[in-house]
Amino acid sequence: MAEGKQQKDAAACKYLLLLDMNGTLCYRTEDRIKTVREDLYVRKRYYYARVGIENFVNKLAETDRFVICVYTSMMAHNVQAGINAIMPRACKHLEKVLDRDMNKPDPNKINEWDTIRDMDKVWKEIPGFGPTRTILLDNESRKFQETPRNGIVVPEFGADEAKSRQGDTLDHVLEYLLELSEAQPDDVCEYIETHSSEEESAPALEEISADFDEKLKIETTPDPEPGTRLDLNNIEGGIVTYTNFHLGLQVGIPLNNDIRFDKCMDFQLLRELCKEELSISWNKSGEDGETVY
């Protein structure tokens, strides 16, 4: 077989995978999370990478079954810097970066700047793909409202998950996509429909999303009961750490001269003093549920 034909056949077996940036691969915000080191600060925005991002892209690239692109509504001058910072060891696997210019205005927009994906433009830009071989990964189904059967909604990556530096969303999505690539469906829309919740036709993966949300809730969100006592553990790197060993609870607060940090403090008081700057982590081996007053 001629080399050119072989290459054409190989390309014909691949899937075009379009990855959203903000809320899916990274969290981009004007408000710094003081308890976590950002991956990038540029043009008054902080960038935080989602846990598992490099493994996610590298493992998908290893299969040689995906043409992987970032597809975002961010402006070109922001997106490349963001990619380099959040996945320095995986960005070489990105075939293309599709920025704001590759989107179009959202006909149902709430904000003036809302955009949606423009798949006609994408399929023109990246020939050889169409609706049967394209997958869009996004935290908002609104973005792929014109091609809902190609979309997979992932739980949004936001401040809580960024603060915790935990989460296995991308591991789960990776597992799903690896199974899809093994199954080699002729039509990804059919595959997504038959491998997601029965009740939801689109967006897909709602069932798995709910499962992720549940896990994230366990890992990141529960606040201690009102009245939970915390003991000062250490002050290091500008972070004051309080713990309640009995509960397996650790709370980090940025050192602040305006706050008087006592040896023993009530969680609720710390919360009031520090607003949303607290980082809370639960050690699963702790005796969750019992509160010490």
Ligand SMILES: [Mg+2]
């Ligand atoms: Mg997004």
